[in-house]
Amino acid sequence: MTQHESFFQQKQPAAVLKHAVLSEYTRVFASAVGPPPVWVIDGHAGAGAHESDNPEASHPEGSPLVMLKTARSLAKTQTINSIFIERNPAIASALEVNTAHFRAHGLGVTVLKGDVEDRLPQAWRLVGNDPVVTFLDPFGVAMSRAMMTNQLLARPQGARPSEVLLSINVEAVRRIGGNFTEDVQGKVMPRAGRGFYMPPT
Numbered sequence: 001m002t003q004h005e006s007f008f009q010q011k012q013p014a015a016v017l018k019h020a021v022l023s024e025y026t027r028v029f030a031s032a033v034g035p036p037p038v039w040v041i042d043g044h045a046g047a048g049a050h051e052s053d054n055p056e057a058s059h060p061e062g063s064p065l066v067m068l069k070t071a072r073s074l075a076k077t078q079t080i081n082s083i084f085i086e087r088n089p090a091i092a093s094a095l096e097v098n099t100a101h102f103r104a105h106g107l108g109v110t111v112l113k114g115d116v117e118d119r120l121p122q123a124w125r126l127v128g129n130d131p132v133v134t135f136l137d138p139f140g141v142a143m144s145r146a147m148m149t150n151q152l153l154a155r156p157q158g159a160r161p162s163e164v165l166l167s168i169n170v171e172a173v174r175r176i177g178g179n180f181t182e183d184v185q186g187k188v189m190p191r192a193g194r195g196f197y198m199p200p201t
Contacts, residue, residue, distance in 0.1 A: 018167065019066040022135055025165065026070055026080065029133050033161050036079035037108070039132040040067055041123050043116035045084035047091045048098030063135075064095060068102040068109065081108030083123045087115045129159040137167035 022042070030038045048064040061069075064084050071080035084099070086092040092113040103109040110126060112119040116136065155162050 018135075018137055019061075019063055021165065022063055023066055023070045026067065026133060027074065029131070029161075029163065030074060030078045030080060033131040037081050037130055038078060039081045039083065039127045039130055040071075041083045041085065041120075041127070041132060041134040042067065043085050043120070043134065043136040045086045045092075045095060045111075047086075047094040048084075049094075062098075064099055065102075068099060068107055071107055072102065072105075075107070079108070081110070081126075083110045083112060083126060085112045085114070085116045085119045085123065087113075089113055129156065131160040132162045133165065134162070135165045135167075 022040075026038075026040055042063055045064050046062045048062045064082070067082050071082060074080060084095055086095055092111060096111050099109045099111065110123075112122060
């Protein structure tokens with residue numbers, strides 16, 4: 001089992017923080033932007049429930065279920081539609097099952113299978129010009145500049161408010177940053193002897 005797979009077996013401290021931010025921030029955002037609908041995009045959604053080795057144990061809720069319960073609690077005053085993006089096909093299928101109850105009770109739920117960079121344009125088309133919060137908490141530190149500038153931050157003129165919440169693994173950035181240095185021309189270059197490619201001089 002990989003480190004990433006073990007994450008989904010139990011509710012980790014990082015997940016607890018994500019859930020609190022996602023739920024409470026959505027409440028504040030929805031109350032501030034005016035008439036419905038409001039959209040929430042979770043770019044790395046997971047299965048919606050964390051696994052357990054004990055089949056009789058309750059499965060702690062993942063961020064999609066936390067978000068959908070928040071949407072249900074606000075349903076009398078606000079319509080919140082949720083888009084969940086999950087790259088792992090098996091996990092995405094489990095997410096479909098775990099969110100079916102909320103969909104059956106009238107909440108707007110869309111599960112998109114695939115990588116967030118590939119599926120985000122489709123999510124934006126669903127959102128249109130409505131207000132939207134996009135939450136991204138990928139494993140690792142990689143996220144393309146094109147995705148941030150051309151998709152997340154490039155709303156059409158006249159669109160209603162949108163915000164992006166991005167989780168960054170500062171510890172991972174610190175570790176990776178320690179493998180880089182600055183050359184005499186002021187360009188950031190890999191440090192020799194750390195398994196990185198050094199271009200010929």
